[in-house]
Amino acid sequence: MNFDTTPFHVLNHILDSAQPEKDSSKSSYVRDAKAMAATPADVKEYADAYSFVIDMPGLKSGDIKVQVEDDNVLVISGERKREEEEGAKYVRMERRVGKFMRKFVIPENADLEGVSAVCQDGVLTVRVQKKPPPEPKKPKTIEVKIA
Incomplete structure (x- = not known):
């Protein structure tokens, strides 16, 4: 023993x-x-966009994938891998590793061509622009004919 x-x-x-x-x-x-x-996220709405903010400490841009599925679902996924060092053995492992994924249904007024993602200081911010509001329809005038 x-x-x-x-x-x-x-x-x-x-x-x-x-x-x-x-x-x-x-x-x-x-x-x-x-x-x-599920990785915790903050979702904010602005006048011109939606913002999704997720903590991603220690991840590189290649470890994170941002996609839009089915024309209305924002998918944020990736994998945090355990770093292996030659000559070192873990005495204790407490940091989480593994795959993660979050899905968000995007409102109809979102412009899927206006999606951007930036990861800075371990915080991922995905910004989805809103479509401009539709112009109010002008009333259609119908000519009244005399019979």
């Missing part, structure tokens, strides 16, 4: 004892489900 008494092992043991489900068969399922769970 290996009795590792390094400070990391002791700390890891203390943290693990607070999580009794760690060794259960469903713990990896729960961890993966959390990693793929």
